[in-house]
Amino acid sequence: MSTNQKNRVSHVAIIMDGNGRWAQKRALPRSMGHKQGAETVKEIARAANELGIGFLTLYAFSTENWNRPKEEVDTLMGLLRQYLKSDFSELNKNNIRIRFIGEREMLAPDIAASMEQLENETAANTGMTLCLAVSYGARQEIAGAARRLASLVKKGDISESDIDIKLFSDMLYTKDMPDPDILIRTSGEKRLSNYLLWQLAYSEMFFSDTLWPDFKPQELRDIINEFYSRERRYGKV
Numbered sequence: 086m087s088t089n090q091k092n093r094v095s096h097v098a099i100i101m102d103g104n105g106r107w108a109q110k111r112a113l114p115r116s117m118g119h120k121q122g123a124e125t126v127k128e129i130a131r132a133a134n135e136l137g138i139g140f141l142t143l144y145a146f147s148t149e150n151w152n153r154p155k156e157e158v159d160t161l162m163g164l165l166r167q168y169l170k171s172d173f174s175e176l177n178k179n180n181i182r183i184r185f186i187g188e189r190e191m192l193a194p195d196i197a198a199s200m201e202q203l204e205n206e207t208a209a210n211t212g213m214t215l216c217l218a219v220s221y222g223a224r225q226e227i228a229g230a231a232r233r234l235a236s237l238v239k240k241g242d243i244s245e246s247d248i249d250i251k252l253f254s255d256m257l258y259t260k261d262m263p264d265p266d267i268l269i270r271t272s273g274e275k276r277l278s279n280y281l282l283w284q285l286a287y288s289e290m291f292f293s294d295t296l297w298p299d300f301k302p303q304e305l306r307d308i309i310n311e312f313y314s315r316e317r318r319y320g321k322v
């Protein structure tokens with residue numbers, strides 16, 4: 086694997102799609118697909134950390150996912166609760182830092198409190214940052230940034246002409262993170278589904294037919310190798 090600095094992978098973002106179809110193929114309830122998908126989260130996080138990736142951002146629950154049947158929302162929130170309280174401690178042992186992006190005020194108070202606790206507990210870790218997007222929507226994030234800037238202008242803290250790409254980025258959940266080098270979406274769908282719309286401006290896109298519960302570290306390594314072989318020009322010739 087090349088370690089060319091210009092192309093080094095510092096951030097991989099993933100849309101983990103296909104849990105439902107994975108379960109359906111096995112005549113299992115959708116909840117089993119999510120459960121298996123959550124196992125893949127741990128496996129891929131471990132592998133990404135070993136590969137020396139700085140940031141791994143996973144789309145665990147979108148703002149639109151609140152519209153799924155209550156039973157499925159409850160399953161996903163239950164899994165998250167369980168992971169926050171126990172399974173993620175293994176990641177902490179592996180020196181992984183954990184953070185969350187999304188609308189926390191939408192979440193049950195105990196989940197929001199566990200998230201904060203986990204972020205604090207892992208803040209001093211020096212390995213990869215695992216960033217979980219929970220109750221996350223990119224348009225909501227961008228509208229929120231615009232609102233905050235408008236309020237700073239109104240208060241006189243900044244002037245209109247101070248608003249540039251850097252300042253706008255600083256108003257996003259991802260403010261101290263590099264933009265993703267790579268976006269992966271599993272399960273054959275080719276959409277962004279309101280994910281990191283601002284941050285993905287120059288990311289290389291990879292669409293895999295693998296259903297998320299079947300996604301293995303080797304496929305991540307293959308994608309990273311292909312990334313190294315692509316040439317990124319950032320609009321230049």
Ligand code: FPP
Nearest residue numbers: 101102103104105106122123145164165168
């Ligand atoms: C898409 O599959 C996946 C989701 C909506 C949620 C992703 C959640 C997990 C991987 C598990 C929970 C994560 C943690 C961190 C505890 P889908 O249901 O849309 O699949 P389908 O398109 O095949 O129906």
